[in-house]
Amino acid sequence: xxxxxxxxxxxxxxxxxxxxxxxMFFPIFWLIILSFxxxxxxxxxxxxxxxxxxxxxxxxxxxxxxDYFKFFSNSVxxxxxxxxxxxxxxxxxxxxxAFVPGKRTKDILLWMLSTKMLPPVGVLIPIYLLxxxxxxxxxxxxxVFVLMMINLPIIVWMLYTYFKEIxxxxxxxxxxxxxxxxxxxxxxxxxxxxxxxxxxxLLNIILAWNEAFWTLNxxxxxxxxxxxxxxxxxxxxxxxxxxxxxxSVMAIAPILVMGWFSQKQLVRGLTxxxxx
Amino acid sequence: MGQIVLKQxxxxxxxxxxxxxxxxxxxxxxxxxxxGPSGCGKSTLLRLIAGLEDVTSGNIEIDGKSATALPPAxxxxxxxxxxxxxxxxxxxxxxxxxxxxxAGLDKADQKRRIENAAHVLNLTDYLDRKPGQLSGGQRQxxxxxxxxxxxxxxxxxxxxxxxxxxxxxxxxRLEISELHKRLATTMVYVTHDQVExxxxxxxxxxxxxxVIEQVGSPLELYxxxxxxxxxxxxxxxxxxxxxxxKAAPHNAKTIGIRPEHITVSTESxxxxxxxxxxxxxxxxxxLRVTVDGIDEHITVRVSxxxxxxxxxxxxxxxxxxxxxxxxxxxxxxx
Amino acid sequence: MATQHSRASARLMxxxxxxxxxGWMLIPLCMTVYFSFLRYDLLSPGTEAFTGxxxxxxxxxxxxxxxxxxxxxxxxxxxxxxxxxxxIGFALLLNLPAWGQGIVRVLVIAPxxxxxxxSGLLWKNMxxxxxxxxxxxxxxxxxxxxxxxxxxxxxxSIILMVSWQWLPFxxxxxxxxxxxxxxxxxxAAEMDGASWGSxxxxxxxxxxxxxxxxxxxIQTIFLLSIFAEILVTTNGGPGTASTxxxxxxxxxxxxxxxxxxxxxxxxxxxxxANIVAIFLMRMVGxxxxx
Numbered sequence: 001x002x003x004x005x006x007x008x009x010x011x012x013x014x015x016x017x018x019x020x021x022x023x024m025f026f027p028i029f030w031l032i033i034l035s036f037x038x039x040x041x042x043x044x045x046x047x048x049x050x051x052x053x054x055x056x057x058x059x060x061x062x063x064x065x066x067d068y069f070k071f072f073s074n075s076v077x078x079x080x081x082x083x084x085x086x087x088x089x090x091x092x093x094x095x096x097x098a099f100v101p102g103k104r105t106k107d108i109l110l111w112m113l114s115t116k117m118l119p120p121v122g123v124l125i126p127i128y129l130l131x132x133x134x135x136x137x138x139x140x141x142x143x144v145f146v147l148m149m150i151n152l153p154i155i156v157w158m159l160y161t162y163f164k165e166i167x168x169x170x171x172x173x174x175x176x177x178x179x180x181x182x183x184x185x186x187x188x189x190x191x192x193x194x195x196x197x198x199x200x201x202l203l204n205i206i207l208a209w210n211e212a213f214w215t216l217n218x219x220x221x222x223x224x225x226x227x228x229x230x231x232x233x234x235x236x237x238x239x240x241x242x243x244x245x246x247x248s249v250m251a252i253a254p255i256l257v258m259g260w261f262s263q264k265q266l267v268r269g270l271t272x273x274x275x276x
Numbered sequence: 277m278g279q280i281v282l283k284q285x286x287x288x289x290x291x292x293x294x295x296x297x298x299x300x301x302x303x304x305x306x307x308x309x310x311x312g313p314s315g316c317g318k319s320t321l322l323r324l325i326a327g328l329e330d331v332t333s334g335n336i337e338i339d340g341k342s343a344t345a346l347p348p349a350x351x352x353x354x355x356x357x358x359x360x361x362x363x364x365x366x367x368x369x370x371x372x373x374x375x376x377x378x379a380g381l382d383k384a385d386q387k388r389r390i391e392n393a394a395h396v397l398n399l400t401d402y403l404d405r406k407p408g409q410l411s412g413g414q415r416q417x418x419x420x421x422x423x424x425x426x427x428x429x430x431x432x433x434x435x436x437x438x439x440x441x442x443x444x445x446x447x448x449r450l451e452i453s454e455l456h457k458r459l460a461t462t463m464v465y466v467t468h469d470q471v472e473x474x475x476x477x478x479x480x481x482x483x484x485x486x487v488i489e490q491v492g493s494p495l496e497l498y499x500x501x502x503x504x505x506x507x508x509x510x511x512x513x514x515x516x517x518x519x520x521x522k523a524a525p526h527n528a529k530t531i532g533i534r535p536e537h538i539t540v541s542t543e544s545x546x547x548x549x550x551x552x553x554x555x556x557x558x559x560x561x562x563l564r565v566t567v568d569g570i571d572e573h574i575t576v577r578v579s580x581x582x583x584x585x586x587x588x589x590x591x592x593x594x595x596x597x598x599x600x601x602x603x604x605x606x607x608x609x610x
Numbered sequence: 611m612a613t614q615h616s617r618a619s620a621r622l623m624x625x626x627x628x629x630x631x632x633g634w635m636l637i638p639l640c641m642t643v644y645f646s647f648l649r650y651d652l653l654s655p656g657t658e659a660f661t662g663x664x665x666x667x668x669x670x671x672x673x674x675x676x677x678x679x680x681x682x683x684x685x686x687x688x689x690x691x692x693x694x695x696x697x698i699g700f701a702l703l704l705n706l707p708a709w710g711q712g713i714v715r716v717l718v719i720a721p722x723x724x725x726x727x728x729s730g731l732l733w734k735n736m737x738x739x740x741x742x743x744x745x746x747x748x749x750x751x752x753x754x755x756x757x758x759x760x761x762x763x764x765x766x767s768i769i770l771m772v773s774w775q776w777l778p779f780x781x782x783x784x785x786x787x788x789x790x791x792x793x794x795x796x797x798a799a800e801m802d803g804a805s806w807g808s809x810x811x812x813x814x815x816x817x818x819x820x821x822x823x824x825x826x827x828i829q830t831i832f833l834l835s836i837f838a839e840i841l842v843t844t845n846g847g848p849g850t851a852s853t854x855x856x857x858x859x860x861x862x863x864x865x866x867x868x869x870x871x872x873x874x875x876x877x878x879x880x881x882x883a884n885i886v887a888i889f890l891m892r893m894v895g896x897x898x899x900x
Contacts, residue, residue: 005707010708010709013703013707014708016708017703017704017706017708017711018714020700020703021713022717024718024720024774025717025718025721027736027737034736043741045747045751046744089626092623092624093623093624093627093628095623096619097620097624099616099620102617108624108628112627115631115634115635116831117831117887118880118883119834119856119883120856121837121856121859121860121875122638122877122880123638123639123642124864124872125645125863125872125876126637126639126642126645130641149630153631156627181619206723209725210723210724212726212837213835216727216837226725227726227727227838230727230842231727231731231838231841233731233842234730234731234734234842234843241742244731244735251728252724252725252728255724256723256724259723260716264786266722267782267783267786270779270783270828271824271825271828
């Protein structure tokens, strides 16, 4: 199908896919628009909304909230914390499985995948009670741990696939060149695996940032991240569309940007490397 | 320095024995080639010597000391991999420096050795490039350079020319041979290409299914192959191996005669036949002849001047002094 | 490549992950099972008592259960159908030569990166609200009566929201798989006289079947546990019209404080997930050779 295509055909294709794209993107687009409107403007009919004046007042209102920064930083801490912790545990495991495969390696990997199939609601109660009794409820550290656990299979799998792409011969060469295990990892493996590790980090940050089961059930005032903050708009007082939009845009903007860069990683990570 | 002795070395992967116990001695300064078809265990054998695989049983001695339990780094050997295995994130200089860095050499020593190797291999202009910016042949040289600087007891080559195109292969072959003459270090070289084996080796080890079929100099293998397998493996084009009626008169199950040892005549000869496909290389012509009474086609080498073609009738006469005879087990009859 | 040293250290390096995951799975799981056999009310601690299969009976015969199960499965099937069929369509279209493909791709993928609470509130308020939502305004402009999406068709509305979020995922995966198809295969088929439909059915579809399988599997894992969207939009209502299994258990455990029944529900949810997984694995097992 890769032959000379008429300009007319290409134009039709372009029109079709742009329509698709704009339709899919419209809700987000609308969200952005509304975030720059006053509350009374935000509830008007679409054409009138577009005509009305722009303002930053909704963003100001949200930022002025004394707790907004807390929600935002909770999201950051939980996302980064669970990612780093997860990497710490997953990198050695993925290394071992990729370079010293045993008879049971594939089984262990598949088992890890299967733990992700456990519906979180099945362990909601025990985790909730355990956290309550150990004082981990509504703490960032508790959430970091939980989110690390639920994403650990993905992190391990992704790293495993990236490590497997490093030619074994290069590591053997390092060994023949006299590198001890530590030096091999430091001078050869890590530099070569760095892009893969970065990709894994990116994907995990996205997944942790957007997680909306544990972050809603295990937090209250102190450790609530943005997911919970936005959820509080489900029982609003007065007009709130514009403020909700501003808050939402600020909550999703970092991830939209990261998502743009991490499409390939998403495919690899969420299909456990099965699709290339 | 550089004598390697294998005593009753065997290797199994799980329950599969890929190399039954074998003995082999590689002398100091020799250029030894392991050759054989795919899966014959030649690479495995090399990796056992390198220490990248553990032996299942037996002993490896390097310069009289047991090396069987030593990790690769401590054996004093250097390896050139088929895919060159260069460190993609390091410059050529850093690649070559790496083993020296691992050995803890001081900067001055490192510099001296690197420049030396670069000079020998014509890499001086490329020292600051990364492997990704080099051609296949240049990468090959960097891999060799990385091995040279270690001043090892022996060099191990694992099919180093397989990834190069044909023209480059011929050139690199000569360069490696020249390197050997210059450094006088033991070289153990693995290849599936018997032309490489014949042209580069002091000693060839022919392997099949993990078993050493024969060890000898190229000419020994060419003139006195110990069995059918070696006879058919060494020499290009392959030796003609004939069974049945034509073999019986020579008191053998199989007789073998190389394409270059058969005379062709359009008038008379021992065997009558018809020419099939012929390959004209300019310097030589190889004829595929169907001989009456023989199932297999006979390949014959004639001078490039001859202009026989498809369907021509010819007579072939094998040179009896170069006729090889093999018995029921495929072993050579003296 | 593995020598004695390596094997032992390898085992050491894998153990933290394995042990943690094992603990993460087994400990809460056992506790859930244990609680499911107790009469356990969070409001009166210390009065737990063994109560046999009562909790299961209670959970399964509760009228909300039927709604929950139906909804759970209808969302699963509904979203899978929309995302797979839509995803294949989008992927094929995005694979055609056109201008600005890169940007369109970003536009199409974007919804997947929106957090579920934002997505839920966005649709509920800005679009589906019968007074101020975009849909209402458009309907009014054409002289119609605005439709109360979340009031009258709550579960369908939620299915719409979830489909919007997951269609990009399916599209991305299928597009990736599509782009790995060797053009030469298609060209050979064309030379053999195959029509577009034939080429699609016999070459394209088999090639992406593995990706489709993976999409179904991954999405199922997540779709069975949809929670946030329900929480911020309908709270499972009206009644239990938009409650799924996850939400039902949540309500019983954390809102009604009935740990016993909630745990029984949890066990049932796990069993359901396993059944679905086994069913899926068998149905598409041949495509999965990892």
